[in-house]
Amino acid sequence: MDFTQINNLSAKLKTLRPLNAGELKRLHDEFIIDNTYNSNAIEGNTLTLRETALVLQEGITIAEKPLKDHLEAIGHKDAFQYVLQLVDKNELLSEHIIKDIHALVLMNDAANRGVYRRLPVRILGSEHTPPQPYLVPVQMEQLVADYTAMKDNCHIIEAVAELHARFETIHPFIDGNGRTGRLMLNFELMKAGLLPVNIKFTDRYKYYAAFDAYHKDGNAHVMAELIMKYETEELEHYIAIIEDSHA
Numbered sequence: 001m002d003f004t005q006i007n008n009l010s011a012k013l014k015t016l017r018p019l020n021a022g023e024l025k026r027l028h029d030e031f032i033i034d035n036t037y038n039s040n041a042i043e044g045n046t047l048t049l050r051e052t053a054l055v056l057q058e059g060i061t062i063a064e065k066p067l068k069d070h071l072e073a074i075g076h077k078d079a080f081q082y083v084l085q086l087v088d089k090n091e092l093l094s095e096h097i098i099k100d101i102h103a104l105v106l107m108n109d110a111a112n113r114g115v116y117r118r119l120p121v122r123i124l125g126s127e128h129t130p131p132q133p134y135l136v137p138v139q140m141e142q143l144v145a146d147y148t149a150m151k152d153n154c155h156i157i158e159a160v161a162e163l164h165a166r167f168e169t170i171h172p173f174i175d176g177n178g179r180t181g182r183l184m185l186n187f188e189l190m191k192a193g194l195l196p197v198n199i200k201f202t203d204r205y206k207y208y209a210a211f212d213a214y215h216k217d218g219n220a221h222v223m224a225e226l227i228m229k230y231e232t233e234e235l236e237h238y239i240a241i242i243e244d245s246h247a
Contacts, residue, residue, distance in 0.1 A: 042178060150163070
């Protein structure tokens with residue numbers, strides 16, 4: 001897999017004069033709203049992008065939408081902001097951090113927040129069956145250990161693709177796995193000096209296909225290609241904004 005373009009774009013971004021605080025905040029707020037909408041929509045949340053913005057920016061309750069959908073939007077925003085704090089501290093990925101992210105994501109379910117599942121589960125629409133509950137702690141411990149080694153021995157895109165695919169394959173929580181996994185993915189990308197990616201609801205079938213490919217042969221190359229595409233788009237978009245602002 002060729003990461004030359006991403007490496008070149010990332011290097012170029014580092015040479016550009018940064019945006020000012022106000023511009024950065026605007027882009028940051030826009031990304032959180034867009035990312036919250038897409039990540040939640042993939043999991044069945046019914047809030048539109050506009051409704052998500054109203055909930056997060058104005059605190060408005062959408063009368064015809066379930067309370068659960070509102071709480072999922074707020075929880076995802078809080079979790080993303082927590083991840084940004086972790087990035088600033090350059091924290092190492094750990095089971096504790098994963099559970100903390102999940103606890104914020106699943107703010108509407110006090111009994112299961114940050115707790116590995118105690119029941120067997122099935123992933124609807126997938127032929128893959130996640131491991132039995134007693135195997136979850138062991139496999140999560142191994143995942144974190146393996147990832148630490150992986151990111152030292154391969155490109156970060158390959159490492160996070162494997163991390164994300166394996167995390168969702170383990171499916172450690174009763175609910176909120178997808179949102180938590182995508183936040184973990186962005187946590188690791190940002191720590192590596194790259195931009196967070198926004199996996200689109202409209203691309204969900206490509207996203208599901210990447211998991212199917214991983215379950216078939218244990219290779220995360222399709223997921224890596226998808227993440228690489230998103231990262232390239234984010235870098236190009238961000239560079240264009242900076243260049244236009246300084247023109």
